[in-house]
Every structure is written in C-alpha cells, then in structure tokens.
Amino acid sequence: MVARRAGESTTPSGTLDPVENLLIACDFDGTITRRDTLHIIVEEFGTRGLWAAIEPRLRAGEVTLEQAMQEEFATVRATPDEVRDVVLREAGLRDGFPEMVAWSEAAGHRLIVFSSGFRSVIEAALAHWGLGHLQVVSHEAEFSPEGARLVWSDRGEICVECGRCCKRHDLARHSRGERLVYVGDGISDRCAARTADLVFARADLARDLTEAGLPFVPFEDFVEVREHLESTASLAA
Numbered sequence: 001m002v003a004r005r006a007g008e009s010t011t012p013s014g015t016l017d018p019v020e021n022l023l024i025a026c027d028f029d030g031t032i033t034r035r036d037t038l039h040i041i042v043e044e045f046g047t048r049g050l051w052a053a054i055e056p057r058l059r060a061g062e063v064t065l066e067q068a069m070q071e072e073f074a075t076v077r078a079t080p081d082e083v084r085d086v087v088l089r090e091a092g093l094r095d096g097f098p099e100m101v102a103w104s105e106a107a108g109h110r111l112i113v114f115s116s117g118f119r120s121v122i123e124a125a126l127a128h129w130g131l132g133h134l135q136v137v138s139h140e141a142e143f144s145p146e147g148a149r150l151v152w153s154d155r156g157e158i159c160v161e162c163g164r165c166c167k168r169h170d171l172a173r174h175s176r177g178e179r180l181v182y183v184g185d186g187i188s189d190r191c192a193a194r195t196a197d198l199v200f201a202r203a204d205l206a207r208d209l210t211e212a213g214l215p216f217v218p219f220e221d222f223v224e225v226r227e228h229l230e231s232t233a234s235l236a237a
C-alpha cells in the first residue's frame with residue numbers, strides 16, 4: 001500500500017501494478033488549465049448573466065445541457081483569433097503538466113485529453129504550451145462575429161449510468177485495455193471517473209467523490225500527480 005498523506009480520502013485509493021502501461025485520461029478545463037476556458041470565453045464575448053437565466057430550465061429538464069450551452073454560446077460574438085487570444089491570455093497552465101506529459105511518454109503510458117470543451121480552443125492552447133502533439137477527444141465550436149455554433153462529437157448512446165452522453169463512452173472507445181488513471185476537476189468528469197482504477201481529483205469532482213464515499217487522490221498540480229504515480233510504481237518495483 002502507498003502511505004497515505006494528510007487530506008487524502010480515507011477510503012482505500014487505488015494503487016497500480018507498476019509494470020502495466022497506463023491510459024492517463026486528463027480533463028482540460030480547470031485541470032490542465034487553471035481557469036475554465038468556456039467561462040473565460042462567455043465572460044469576454046457572451047451575454048453575462050445569461051447562464052443564470054438558462055439554468056432553472058436546465059434543472060427543470062426543459063432543455064438539455066447541450067441546448068443550454070448552445071443558447072449561451074449563440075451570444076458569443078467573436079472571431080476564432082479573438083477567442084484564441086483571450087484563452088491564451090487568461091486560461092493559465094497548471095504547474096507540472098509539461099513534465100507530466102514528458103514523464104508519461106518516457107514511461108510508455110498514453111496520456112489523452114478528454115474534454116467536454118472545444119477542440120480548436122484546446123489545440124491552440126496546447127500548441128502554445130508546446131504540447132500540440134497531444135491527442136484530444138472533445139466537442140468543437142465554430143466561432144464567428146454572428147455567434148458561435150457548437151458541434152457535438154458523437155458520444156454514442158445515452159450513458160446508462162448518468163443519463164447523458166458523457167465521457168464514459170469516449171474513454172471506452174479509446175481504451176486499449178490499459179489500467180485507467182483519470183485526472184479531473186468537474187461535474188462532467190464524475191461519471192467517467194467512476195470507471196477509473198485511480199482518480200486524481202480537485203474542486204467539484206473531489207467534492208462529488210467525497211460525498212459519494214469514493215476513493216481518490218487530491219491534487220492541485222501535476223507535480224503531485226506525477227510523484228504519486230512514480231511512487232506507486234517504485235514501491236512495487
């Protein structure tokens with residue numbers, strides 16, 4: 001067993017067999033980035049406060065999350081370049097992520113970005129940080145001064161666990177049977193994280209897993225994630 005650190009979940013958190021290759025599934029907004037890029041984009045170019053008006057209808061089941069997001073992003077009037085510029089200026093890269101990517105590649109693991117955000121935004125940011133080679137699984141948005149149009153990726157059938165088209169399908173589709181490590185921060189990660197062998201969580205995802213009594217390793221930067229994975233491997237080496 002790995003020694004527990006203060007603040008870790010009290011339920012047993014996964015340890016991994018060191019010789020196995022891992023699929024490290026990493027959320028983008030609020031995980032790789034410090035700030036959520038969707039919030040940044042809406043704040044800068046969209047109608048402020050609109051989400052507060054949409055949310056009651058979402059809660060009441062009158063609109064789906066996808067419809068609610070499309071409604072919100074229809075008010076985002078900006079060119080792709082304007083969107084990219086504000087994201088590069090505001091999003092911020094969480095500490096240790098490039099080193100984490102390099103470590104994963106050297107160790108023979110696959111690190112894939114699974115996001116409920118938009119490909120063009122994610123790829124522009126990753127390229128800016130020298131990580132343009134990373135595989136990204138996400139939705140897409142077409143930005144224009146007339147309003148953004150969201151393009152939803154095919155996530156297959158409605159998920160039997162959460163009743164939505166969620167990341168669980170994307171994960172299953174990209175798995176090659178490796179042990180699964182999930183790193184995330186938000187509600188869109190909660191279903192997929194439940195399929196992982198080891199979960200690193202912060203913010204809303206950490207709160208959700210704590211409430212559900214499920215194990216996870218808390219993290220605030222990728223130095224912690226990498227060190228945990230390394231120590232897990234070295235213990236059994």
Ligand SMILES: [Mg+2]
Nearest residue numbers: 027029030186
């Ligand atoms: Mg997130």
Ligand SMILES: [Zn+2]
Nearest residue numbers: 159162166191
């Ligand atoms: Zn689901």
